[in-house]
Amino acid sequence: MKALHRVVTRAAGGIALAATISLPVLAQPAVSGPTLDTIRQRGTLICGVNTGLAGFAQPDSQGVWRGFDVDYCRAVAIALFNDPGKVRYVPTTAQNRFTALQSGEVDMLSRNTTWTLSRDTSLGFDFTGINFYDGQGFMVKASTGVKTAKELDGATICVQPGTTTEQNLTDWARANRINFTPVVIERLEEVVQAYVAGRCDAYTTDVSGLAATRSAQPRPAEHTILPDVISKEPLGPLVRHGDQAFADLVRWIHYGLLTAEELGINAGNVQQAVQGDNRPDAQRLVGRTGGLGRMLGVDNAFMVNIISGLGNYGEIFQRNLAPIGLQRGPNALWNQGGLQYPPPFR
Amino acid sequence: MSSSTSDPRFSAAGPPRRPLRLSWGDERLRGIVWQLLVVGLVVSVFWWLWSNTVHNLEVRRIATGFGFLQREAGLPIGESLIPYTPADTYLRALTVGVLNTLKVAVIGIILATILGTLVGIARLSHNWLLSKLAAFYVEVIRDLPLLLQLLFWYTILQGLPGPRQALNPAEGVFLSNRGMKLPFIEWTSVHWLALLAMVVGIVLTWLYARVARAKQYADGQPRKVWPAGVALIIGLPLAVWAALGAPFTPDIPALRGFNFQGGITVSPEFFALLIGLVTYTAGFIAEIVRAGIQSVNQGQWEAAEALGLRRGDILRKIVLPQALRVIVPPMTSQYLNLTKNSSLAVAIGYQDIVSIANTTLNQTGQAIEGIAIIMLVYLTISLSISLFMNWYNARIALVER
Numbered sequence: 001m002k003a004l005h006r007v008v009t010r011a012a013g014g015i016a017l018a019a020t021i022s023l024p025v026l027a028q029p030a031v032s033g034p035t036l037d038t039i040r041q042r043g044t045l046i047c048g049v050n051t052g053l054a055g056f057a058q059p060d061s062q063g064v065w066r067g068f069d070v071d072y073c074r075a076v077a078i079a080l081f082n083d084p085g086k087v088r089y090v091p092t093t094a095q096n097r098f099t100a101l102q103s104g105e106v107d108m109l110s111r112n113t114t115w116t117l118s119r120d121t122s123l124g125f126d127f128t129g130i131n132f133y134d135g136q137g138f139m140v141k142a143s144t145g146v147k148t149a150k151e152l153d154g155a156t157i158c159v160q161p162g163t164t165t166e167q168n169l170t171d172w173a174r175a176n177r178i179n180f181t182p183v184v185i186e187r188l189e190e191v192v193q194a195y196v197a198g199r200c201d202a203y204t205t206d207v208s209g210l211a212a213t214r215s216a217q218p219r220p221a222e223h224t225i226l227p228d229v230i231s232k233e234p235l236g237p238l239v240r241h242g243d244q245a246f247a248d249l250v251r252w253i254h255y256g257l258l259t260a261e262e263l264g265i266n267a268g269n270v271q272q273a274v275q276g277d278n279r280p281d282a283q284r285l286v287g288r289t290g291g292l293g294r295m296l297g298v299d300n301a302f303m304v305n306i307i308s309g310l311g312n313y314g315e316i317f318q319r320n321l322a323p324i325g326l327q328r329g330p331n332a333l334w335n336q337g338g339l340q341y342p343p344p345f346r
Numbered sequence: 347m348s349s350s351t352s353d354p355r356f357s358a359a360g361p362p363r364r365p366l367r368l369s370w371g372d373e374r375l376r377g378i379v380w381q382l383l384v385v386g387l388v389v390s391v392f393w394w395l396w397s398n399t400v401h402n403l404e405v406r407r408i409a410t411g412f413g414f415l416q417r418e419a420g421l422p423i424g425e426s427l428i429p430y431t432p433a434d435t436y437l438r439a440l441t442v443g444v445l446n447t448l449k450v451a452v453i454g455i456i457l458a459t460i461l462g463t464l465v466g467i468a469r470l471s472h473n474w475l476l477s478k479l480a481a482f483y484v485e486v487i488r489d490l491p492l493l494l495q496l497l498f499w500y501t502i503l504q505g506l507p508g509p510r511q512a513l514n515p516a517e518g519v520f521l522s523n524r525g526m527k528l529p530f531i532e533w534t535s536v537h538w539l540a541l542l543a544m545v546v547g548i549v550l551t552w553l554y555a556r557v558a559r560a561k562q563y564a565d566g567q568p569r570k571v572w573p574a575g576v577a578l579i580i581g582l583p584l585a586v587w588a589a590l591g592a593p594f595t596p597d598i599p600a601l602r603g604f605n606f607q608g609g610i611t612v613s614p615e616f617f618a619l620l621i622g623l624v625t626y627t628a629g630f631i632a633e634i635v636r637a638g639i640q641s642v643n644q645g646q647w648e649a650a651e652a653l654g655l656r657r658g659d660i661l662r663k664i665v666l667p668q669a670l671r672v673i674v675p676p677m678t679s680q681y682l683n684l685t686k687n688s689s690l691a692v693a694i695g696y697q698d699i700v701s702i703a704n705t706t707l708n709q710t711g712q713a714i715e716g717i718a719i720i721m722l723v724y725l726t727i728s729l730s731i732s733l734f735m736n737w738y739n740a741r742i743a744l745v746e747r
Binding site: 094095098099102118119121122123124152153154155156159161163166167169170171173174180181182183184185186187190191193194197198199201240241242 | 405406408409420421422423424432433497501504505508523524602603604605607614615692693694695697701704705708709710711713
């Protein structure tokens with residue numbers, strides 16, 4: 001009995017959705033903008049993050065959550081409360097993350113989640129932008145001598161369920177007529193353990209995840225990330241559909257961070273920019289003109305607070321993702337050969 | 347006596363019926379009102395839950411319905427009893443999951459019963475070492491959480507060498523961290539016919555045993571059933587196989603590329619789950635069997651010994667039939683537990699119904715339907731086990747005259 005109970009809570013989480021959807025929601029207002037009010041009333045943002053992925057979301061030795069995705073939660077908390085600490089982090093697995101957001105257990109997901117059409121529509125979410133361009137790759141032990149993914153015919157491949165990863169893998173294998181044996185394990189720690197123990201020849205997930213996993217190994221050089229990238233994985237924060245005000249806020253915080261990098265405004269010089277940067281773009285970003293913060297329902301100086309606390313997009317990337325060996329690549333700004341292109345902040 | 351004065355208790359007409367009075371004082375009217383009220387309450391609660399769910403799903407723009415079952419699944423499944431490719435539908439993927447659950451549950455129940463019975467009997471043995479070992483086994487296995495044991499077995503199996511350094515304990519048998527590879531034969535229609543002949547042989551043996559027993563009741567002479575049984579169960583299929591040309595092409599696993607090809611595979615995930623479930627449940631079954639045997643009065647043993655029966659015969663013919671009445675009902679719970687515990691497979695990557703339904707509900711986002719499917723599957727399996735065990739229990743119940 002206990003075991004069944006554990007499995008249901010652990011793996012599915014759907015019961016929670018069924019329960020929350022059927023029972024107490026009647027009292028809540030249904031659509032349009034309740035999330036922001038709820039967060040303000042509560043005084044904290046509840047942010048769904050990964051259970052532990054180096055560089056993206058992981059508690060440090062003091063138990064403080066750190067990472068790229070975590071910084072986006074902090075940025076939203078700063079915009080709302082001018083306090084990066086007013087976030088409660090809810091670790092979510094690949095399988096229960098959507099249920100957590102749908103049922104209102106978390107306000108937003110900042111958890112390396114791929115933007116797809118069906119998630120945007122039939123799951124009832126709004127993606128607020130792409131803060132990390134990723135793609136799926138393979139990692140093998142260097143000792144196997146495998147150089148490209150095409151050599152993986154007949155291999156056993158470890159994969160986590162409940163993600164686009166699983167479908168990309170089968171799509172790619174069918175397109176390339178590659179036979180493989182899947183080993184599908186839900187928890188990240190267990191699936192990595194299975195790969196390391198040699199149960200699988202290869203481990204597949206997003207390249208960022210592979211880099212994070214490799215950096216956490218005792219001898220990272222023993223593992224090779226193959227050059228093949230078999231899918232597009234645009235990752236970004238997402239919120240429930242139907243709360244445009246909150247979606248706009250999360251979306252424009254990301255664009256604000258990009259705009260700051262574009263303008264060369266960073267944690268070190270943002271205060272001077274408030275005083276003496278006469279560029280109209282910069283003045284709008286720091287909230288001296290334009291009243292853009294008001295339009296989003298927050299303080300006009302919200303970007304100043306965020307940047308002085310966390311830095312701009314480049315700094316957030318550098319602090320969290322450079323240590324696990326990720327290059328900017330497609331995540332460089334559009335004017336530096338990358339894909340990150342913020343719409344005008346005006 | 348004439349027929350006109352028959353016993354009134356046998357007449358079809360019941361007690362005289364009073365007309366229904368529209369008064370609270372009428373017991374029947376009160377009963378009807380209360381029943382209507384309760385039924386109405388239950389129905390309206392369920393209606394409220396249902397309409398509320400539908401309303402909230404609509405508000406959140408979450409898709410509903412079972413249409414997704416016909417969509418292409420695209421999810422990889424490591425082991426399957428029926429042919430499956432990722433191009434198949436979710437329905438087929440879920441069927442694979444149900445079969446995988448049934449596979450581990452059925453094999454697990456059989457093995458756990460055998461192991462549990464042996465351990466339970468061993469614990470009552472007069473051999474000090476054997477009974478203490480059995481007691482130690484039961485205490486250790488029962489006191490550790492099953493999930494922990496599963497992870498333990500899985501980690502041990504992962505610790506085996508890789509396919510290139512696979513252990514080769516016998517010709518064609520390879521043991522590596524990819525699982526156990528066993529040699530097999532290329533399966534043809536002749537083998538199916540031989541298998542059918544074996545089933546026929548089993549049925550005939552059973553009929554023969556019945557006839558033999560009837561004769562024994564008549565003249566008191568015991569008759570040997572096993573020579574005919576061997577001939578029917580083993581000889582008949584062999585004869586069918588030989589008569590149809592005796593096709594035999596061995597399929598021996600060989601290392602090609604990353605892994606072994608050919609033969610049959612027992613995956614580490616399945617094996618770890620099976621060992622974990624069997625050893626764990628056997629610990630409980632052992633105690634049930636011990637309790638059952640001890641529930642039979644010591645006098646029965648002594649009486650049987652006085653008749654000159656051997657200890658094994660006493661156990662088999664006198665004690666166990668009586669003990670089964672005590673053993674079977676709690677055994678049903680253990681079988682149900684084993685089946686439901688098999689859902690812990692998600693932790694070690696065996697793709698049972700829970701694993702596949704979870705992936706399905708995650709890819710389609712239809713959590714409520716997914717959970718409903720899981721519940722329906724477990725309910726069906728559990729109720730089937732219960733029905734069978736209740737039937738068996740009724741059959742072996744002490745016949746009282």
